[in-house]
Amino acid sequence: MNVLELRSFYAYYGDKKIINDINMKIEKNKITAIIGPSGCGKSTFLLSLNRMLEESGGRAAGNILFNGKDIYSMAKEEIRKRIGIVFQKPAPFPFSIYKNLTYAPIFYGIRDKSRLREIALDKLKISGLYDEVKDELGMSALKLSGGQQQRLCIARALTVEPEVLLLDEPCSALDVKNTANIEKMLINLAGDYTIVIVTHNLYQAKRISDYTAFMLDGELVEYDETVRMFSSPQDRRTREYIEGIYG
Numbered sequence: 001m002n003v004l005e006l007r008s009f010y011a012y013y014g015d016k017k018i019i020n021d022i023n024m025k026i027e028k029n030k031i032t033a034i035i036g037p038s039g040c041g042k043s044t045f046l047l048s049l050n051r052m053l054e055e056s057g058g059r060a061a062g063n064i065l066f067n068g069k070d071i072y073s074m075a076k077e078e079i080r081k082r083i084g085i086v087f088q089k090p091a092p093f094p095f096s097i098y099k100n101l102t103y104a105p106i107f108y109g110i111r112d113k114s115r116l117r118e119i120a121l122d123k124l125k126i127s128g129l130y131d132e133v134k135d136e137l138g139m140s141a142l143k144l145s146g147g148q149q150q151r152l153c154i155a156r157a158l159t160v161e162p163e164v165l166l167l168d169e170p171c172s173a174l175d176v177k178n179t180a181n182i183e184k185m186l187i188n189l190a191g192d193y194t195i196v197i198v199t200h201n202l203y204q205a206k207r208i209s210d211y212t213a214f215m216l217d218g219e220l221v222e223y224d225e226t227v228r229m230f231s232s233p234q235d236r237r238t239r240e241y242i243e244g245i246y247g
């Protein structure tokens, strides 16, 4: 079953076409990796999926269906709640760890203190941070390490129970150990959430994703199960990209 479907989708910054006629279905509760050379439009693609494209000054044309409904006909707040996003640079709010985790649920109307605590602790556990911070929930999130901050940002994105989690190079500022922690977490999350991850790291795409999409100059060149894409790419350009990086 697919959660998101792009139909003849285009994205522009000014007159410049960044995304060119993408048709694609994104499978529910799977990890889909978006790969491609720098500047090919991966981030623009991701921002399009929850309408943050507009905030960054871009413009969309064509359709993106979310559970069959066009996201451009839905309220932005609803889209943001149901399709969360985490960026490359960990960016916790300059508040306590606990407040980072209750901020969005409070914004969306949850007032019950025990419910808020339950949400915060649950997401900390999911992110694997609980044991590391359980006695310091009142501490500023900015005092956490970079890897912990990024796990907190993912936990925070999950506090409003999105269906889809978008991640834009979430590990590129992290070391190997922190990257491994996040990859493990994402694999665990995939049973309950649909994950779309932009990565320049082909090994990462191979390790964690079920499907991989290869983009070039704003076009979707090839989209397939990750195992197939890496073992027998159908398009010469995909093969060259994969081989170029490896070789």
Ligand SMILES: Nc1ncnc2c1ncn2[C@@H]1O[C@H](COP(=O)(O)OP(=O)(O)OP(=O)(O)O)[C@@H](O)[C@H]1O
Residues within 6 Å of the ligand: 013, 018, 036, 037, 038, 039, 040, 041, 042, 043, 044, 045, 056, 057, 058, 200
């Ligand atoms: N806010 C913006 N305003 C104008 N042009 C932009 C904006 N954001 C991105 N672009 C342009 O859109 C094109 C695609 O950028 P994008 O960030 O989507 O590529 P990318 O594949 O994610 O690149 P990288 O791997 O380097 O992050 C680039 O030419 C970039 O300069």
